Amino acid sequence: MRDAAFDTPGVASTMPHGQVAHNPLLDVRRLGFSAGGEKLLHDVDVAIRRGSRTLIMGPNGAGKSLLLRLMHGLLQPQEGAILWQGGRMDATARRAQAMVFQRPVLLRRSVIANLKFALSVRGLRGNERAEKIRTALETAGLSHLARRPARVLSGGEQQRLSLVRALACEPDLLFLDEPTANLDPASTAAIETLILEANARGVTIVLVTHDAGQAKRLGEDLVFLQDGTVVETGPVEKVLANPRSEPVRAWRDGRLYLGPNTQSLNNYPGRKN
Amino acid sequence: MDSFWGAFAGAFGLVIALDPDLMEIIGLSMRVTLTAVFLACVIGLPLGAAVGTFNFPGRTLLAVILNALMGLPPVVVGLLVYLVLSASGPLGPLRLLYTPTAMIIAQMVLVTPIVAALTRQVIEDLNREYSEQFASLGVGAFDRLTAMLWDARYSLLTVALAGFGRAVAEVGAVIIVGGNINHVTRVMTTTIALETSKGNLQLALALGVILLMIAFAVNAGVMALRASAARAAYA
Numbered sequence: 001m002r003d004a005a006f007d008t009p010g011v012a013s014t015m016p017h018g019q020v021a022h023n024p025l026l027d028v029r030r031l032g033f034s035a036g037g038e039k040l041l042h043d044v045d046v047a048i049r050r051g052s053r054t055l056i057m058g059p060n061g062a063g064k065s066l067l068l069r070l071m072h073g074l075l076q077p078q079e080g081a082i083l084w085q086g087g088r089m090d091a092t093a094r095r096a097q098a099m100v101f102q103r104p105v106l107l108r109r110s111v112i113a114n115l116k117f118a119l120s121v122r123g124l125r126g127n128e129r130a131e132k133i134r135t136a137l138e139t140a141g142l143s144h145l146a147r148r149p150a151r152v153l154s155g156g157e158q159q160r161l162s163l164v165r166a167l168a169c170e171p172d173l174l175f176l177d178e179p180t181a182n183l184d185p186a187s188t189a190a191i192e193t194l195i196l197e198a199n200a201r202g203v204t205i206v207l208v209t210h211d212a213g214q215a216k217r218l219g220e221d222l223v224f225l226q227d228g229t230v231v232e233t234g235p236v237e238k239v240l241a242n243p244r245s246e247p248v249r250a251w252r253d254g255r256l257y258l259g260p261n262t263q264s265l266n267n268y269p270g271r272k273n
Numbered sequence: 274m275d276s277f278w279g280a281f282a283g284a285f286g287l288v289i290a291l292d293p294d295l296m297e298i299i300g301l302s303m304r305v306t307l308t309a310v311f312l313a314c315v316i317g318l319p320l321g322a323a324v325g326t327f328n329f330p331g332r333t334l335l336a337v338i339l340n341a342l343m344g345l346p347p348v349v350v351g352l353l354v355y356l357v358l359s360a361s362g363p364l365g366p367l368r369l370l371y372t373p374t375a376m377i378i379a380q381m382v383l384v385t386p387i388v389a390a391l392t393r394q395v396i397e398d399l400n401r402e403y404s405e406q407f408a409s410l411g412v413g414a415f416d417r418l419t420a421m422l423w424d425a426r427y428s429l430l431t432v433a434l435a436g437f438g439r440a441v442a443e444v445g446a447v448i449i450v451g452g453n454i455n456h457v458t459r460v461m462t463t464t465i466a467l468e469t470s471k472g473n474l475q476l477a478l479a480l481g482v483i484l485l486m487i488a489f490a491v492n493a494g495v496m497a498l499r500a501s502a503a504r505a506a507y508a
Contacts, residue, residue, distance in 0.1 A: 074408050095411050105406035108424040117420065121412050149505050169410070 025050040025085060025173060025204050026071060032079030033063075033070060040066055041228045044080070048173070053195075053205040055215050055236065058225035059247065059257070064208045065102075065177050067225065071206065072099050072175050095122070098166035099175040104158040106150040111142055111161055114150050118165045136164040139194065156187025163194050173204045180214065192218060212251055224248050283475030284482055295476070299483060302460040305373050305447070306440045309380030310388075313436050317385045318429065321392025322418050326400050336393055342386030347379075351449030354379045358450065371452040376460070379446040384436040391432040395425050427502040434495045438488065 024047035031044040041063045048054050048071075056064045069075045071082060073094050084093035107114050115133045124132065137143040140160040145153060150161060159179055166174060176195065180188040195218060199205050209215055215222065219236040224247065231245045243249040250257035287295050324335055356362050358370040358378070369375045399421050407417050422429065444462035451458035453467055461480045468477040 069405075072409065074405055091411070097409075099405075099409040101405065105403060107403075107420065118410050121410050121416060152505075166409075 023050075023086065024048055026206075027083040027086070028067075028071060028080070029083070030080035031067070031070060031077050031082065033066060033075070034078060039228060041070070042079075044225075044228075044230055046071075046223050046230065046233070048204060048206060049221070050172075051199070051202055051204055052220050053199055053207065053218055054221040054223060055219040056206065056208045056223045056225065057210070057215060057251070058231075059259075062225040063228040064225055068099070068175050068177050068206065068208055072097055074099075095169075096172040097175065098169050098171035098173075100159070100163050100166050100177065100179050102178040102181050104162035106158060106161065109150060110147050111150050111153070112137070112146040114161060115165055115168060119168055122169050132168050136168045139167075139197075140164040141190070154187075156183050156190065159183065159187065159191055160194065163191060167194070167198050167203070171203060173206065174198060176205065176207045178208050178210065180209075180211065188214070212254070280474035280478050284479035287475060287479040288483060292479075295479060295483075297456065298459055298461055298464050298480065301373060301458075302441065302462075303487075305376045305380065305460060306437065309377045309440050310384055310433060310436045312377070312381045313384035313388045313440075314433055316381075317388030317436075318392050318422060318432075319418065320385075321389040321394075322396045322422050324389070325393040325396035326418060326421065327414070336390075339386050339390040339393060343390050345383055345386065347383060347443055347445035348449065350382050351379055351446030354382060354446065354450050370450060371454060371458060373451070373458060375450040376447040376458060379450045380440045380443055383443060383446060384440050387439055388432055388436045391435060392429060395428045395432065396421050399425050427499050430495050430498060434491065437491060441484065441487065 026046075026048040028044055028046040028048075031041055031046075032039065033041040044063075044067060046054075046067070056067060058064050066075070070077055073082075073089055082089050084090075084096075087093075107117060109117070112133060115136055116129065119129045119132055134143075137146055140157075140163070142153075142157060142161060142164075145157065150158065153161065163176075163179065174195075179195075180191050183191065192214065195205055195207070205218075207214075207218060209218075215236060222232070222234060222236045222239050223230055224232040224239070224245070226245070226247055232239055232243065232248050239248060240252050243252055247257045321339070324332060324339065354375065355370065358364050358367070358375055360370075369378070403417075403421065403424075407420075412420065442462060444466055447458075447460060448463045448466070451460070451463065453459055453463040459467075461484050465477045465480050465484075468474070468480075
């Protein structure tokens with residue numbers, strides 16, 4: 001069943017709060033964030049349904065990664081609020097979340113030591129930890145590389161390790177910031193499979209991507225950002241069937257959208273003619 | 274010219290013969306230096322890591338002070354430690370002046386800022402890479418520090434090496450607080466200074482050659498370790 005937030009026509013940022021999703025896992029309300037005197041996000045309303053796969057899309061600089069970091073608690077909002085299951089975002093809420101970054105951040109240790117570290121932080125020891133590590137390695141197809149230094153793995157292997165490390169912590173909500181950027185199709189497919197499997201087990205997914213194909217393969221709900229605010233939101237197929245904004249229309253049609261004042265590929269922002 | 278080459282020949286003779294006086298001086302030098310560097314690392318590594326990792330009021334000021342203290346003049350440190358350890362000083366009752374312990378304290382005071390300041394730089398760079406991932410995983414302050422110190426271990430070996438270099442070559446501070454007493458506080462650098470002033474170039478040169486050999490050996494060892502770590506992508 002879809003939530004009201006995604007079924008209600010209209011721009012999410014101007015949506016009255018009475019119409020947001022019922023009991024969302026994560027509820028972003030009137031979020032604002034500025035840096036260097038510039039408003040990077042403003043009036044952002046997003047409701048993440050439990051068990052859903054939500055895509056955050058938009059051009060470079062739209063505020064996608066910033067929104068992800070704010071939702072995960074890596075940054076504190078300057079305006080608005082982020083609610084976890086209707087309550088405050090506290091340390092317990094943070095422990096129920098995990099994040100995979102665009103560029104995998106791996107410790108200067110072996111594959112197995114990277115997993116061991118993450119699980120130790122969560123308080124796991126002994127057999128329970130060993131069993132989780134074994135499962136994670138098998139899931140990622142990295143069992144044969146367990147003793148290898150993590151940083152000599154290929155890009156795809158590193159991202160798989162990063163993903164199973166996050167999943168081994170058994171999050172309710174997993175944030176992924178362009179996890180397949182710069183990966184080949186085979187590595188992308190492996191990551192997407194792991195994401196879908198995790199979602200099937202009940203993990204809520206919030207994914208930032210530029211890849212329209214990936215959006216169609218993985219997406220249920222879509223949040224489209226532009227200039228720091230939500231310009232369109234709803235179920236992916238519904239948004240695609242009836243896009244209300246030009247950037248989403250261009251994305252659906254496979255056209256390059258260069259901004260409201262840019263008509264030609266030779267006239268991109270900042271170019272001197 | 275003959276006396277010049279003669280001094281070298283005599284020096285190598287002492288080294289090859291494992292002259293007992295020479296060995297005693299080398300042994301004490303290594304004991305004092307390695308203990309001082311170890312203690313400086315015990316204090317400087319966590320201190321530098323904390324300054325490089327956490328935001329707290331006065332952090333920048335502390336970093337500036339640590340950097341400035343890297344250039345502490347040894348004779349000034351020697352004088353200050355002398356005043357603290359002298360009979361009328363706060364630690365006078367411990368009667369540490371003119372003992373190897375006093376020399377260790379002086380060297381430790383000199384080396385700790387070097388270890389702390391260089392550690393801060395290394396850990397700050399690593400923290401820039403790890404901080405978001407650590408925050409996401411919910412890593413606590415203590416685990417964060419120990420994890421970064423462990424992951425930066427090969428870079429920190431070079432930091433310890435810089436401290437060792439400073440300590441092993443130190444003469445000004447240890448001569449003030451140690452007194453260069455024969456069979457008690459005489460180390461390589463103070464002996465070189467003394468024997469040169471007495472015209473006994475053989476012993477001075479022999480010690481100089483050994484000091485250089487130790488410096489080369491330690492540097493080569495650390496470089497080899499770092500190279501193997503880099504090959505394994507751990508550095």
